[in-house]
Amino acid sequence: MDAYDTGSNASREGRHGQEGPDAPDVAYAPDASDALNWPDGPNMPNGLDRPNGQDGQDGSDAADVSESGPATAEARTGVAALSPRYQAGAVVALAVVAVAVCAHIGLVFLHVAPSNTLTKQHGAAVDEWVYPEFEQNWKLFAPNPLQQNISVQLRAEVTTADGAIRTTGWYDLSAEDGRNIDGNPLPSHTQQNELRRAWDFFVATHDSDNRPVGLRGTLSETYLRRIAVLRLDRNEAAGPGGVVERVQYRSRTTSVAPPRWSGETVSDRPVYRELPWWPVPGDTEDDGTDDGTAKEGGAA
Incomplete structure (x- = not known):
C-alpha cells in the first residue's frame, strides 16, 4: 500500500471511527485542511479540486490573487x-x-x-x-476707477390720434436695462452695452455745446435716434394711433459715495446734461435709416 492509501485509510479511521480493511467504502470528500498537507505534483490525487490559490504547480497563481489582486483593484481609480x-x-x-x-x-x-x-x-x-463677449475695459483700473453713476433718459413729443401734441415723461432707459440684467444669469450684450456704448460714443464725438465733431459725431446722433425710436415703441409711448415727432435725451450723473475711511466728501446732487430736440423722420421709424435731418447739427 502506498503512502496515499495509508493516508486515506488513516483519514477514514479518523472520520468514521473504524479500522482495517472492513471499514465501509465511503466516498471521501477532502477539505481545504487536507489539501494544504498535500504537496503539489504527482502525489496529488487526480479528480480532486485544489482550494483557491493552489491551481498552479508552484503556487504562483495563489500569490498573484492574494497579493496583487486587491492592490490592483484599489490602485485603479479615476481615469486609470x-x-x-x-x-x-x-x-x-x-x-x-x-x-x-x-x-x-x-x-x-x-x-x-x-x-x-x-x-x-x-x-x-x-x-x-x-468682441463683444471678451472685451477688456481698463476703466476699472487706470487711470482712476469710475466714480460716477450715469443714467441715460429719454422723452418724446407725440402727435396723438386726435391731432393733439403732448410730451411724454422721462423714460429712464438705463434703469430699464438694469432691471433686465438684475437676476438674469445670461443677459444679452444689447441689454448690457448698447445704450452705454452709444452714449459714450456721443459724448466722445461732441463738444460741450452738444455740437458734433466730424462725421462720427453725426453718426452717433443717428445711432442714438434709432435707439430712441426702438425704446419708445417698446414702451408704447405714442399710444394708439399716435406718432413720435421729436425725441430728447438727457443724462443724469451722480457721484458714487466714497468710503467712510477716506475722509473725502462729494456732492450728492445729480447733474443733468440735456440734448436738443431731434426730429424723427418717418423713414427712421420704418427701417432705422435717416433722410439727412441728423446732419444739420442735431438741433430742432
Whole structure:
C-alpha cells in the first residue's frame, strides 16, 4: 500500500471511527485542511479540486490573487479605471481644452498688448474673437476707477390720434436695462452695452455745446435716434394711433459715495446734461435709416 492509501485509510479511521480493511467504502470528500498537507505534483490525487490559490504547480497563481489582486483593484481609480478606449478619449478631450484655453489667453493678450507685428497682421482675427463677449475695459483700473453713476433718459413729443401734441415723461432707459440684467444669469450684450456704448460714443464725438465733431459725431446722433425710436415703441409711448415727432435725451450723473475711511466728501446732487430736440423722420421709424435731418447739427 502506498503512502496515499495509508493516508486515506488513516483519514477514514479518523472520520468514521473504524479500522482495517472492513471499514465501509465511503466516498471521501477532502477539505481545504487536507489539501494544504498535500504537496503539489504527482502525489496529488487526480479528480480532486485544489482550494483557491493552489491551481498552479508552484503556487504562483495563489500569490498573484492574494497579493496583487486587491492592490490592483484599489490602485485603479479615476481615469486609470477606464478602458483604454475611454482613456484615449479623455486624453484627447483634455488636450483640446488645453489648446483652446491657451489660444484664448493668447488672443486676449494680443488684444490688450501694445501694437506689434502680430496685431498688425492679425488684428482683424483678434478683434473677431474678443468682441463683444471678451472685451477688456481698463476703466476699472487706470487711470482712476469710475466714480460716477450715469443714467441715460429719454422723452418724446407725440402727435396723438386726435391731432393733439403732448410730451411724454422721462423714460429712464438705463434703469430699464438694469432691471433686465438684475437676476438674469445670461443677459444679452444689447441689454448690457448698447445704450452705454452709444452714449459714450456721443459724448466722445461732441463738444460741450452738444455740437458734433466730424462725421462720427453725426453718426452717433443717428445711432442714438434709432435707439430712441426702438425704446419708445417698446414702451408704447405714442399710444394708439399716435406718432413720435421729436425725441430728447438727457443724462443724469451722480457721484458714487466714497468710503467712510477716506475722509473725502462729494456732492450728492445729480447733474443733468440735456440734448436738443431731434426730429424723427418717418423713414427712421420704418427701417432705422435717416433722410439727412441728423446732419444739420442735431438741433430742432
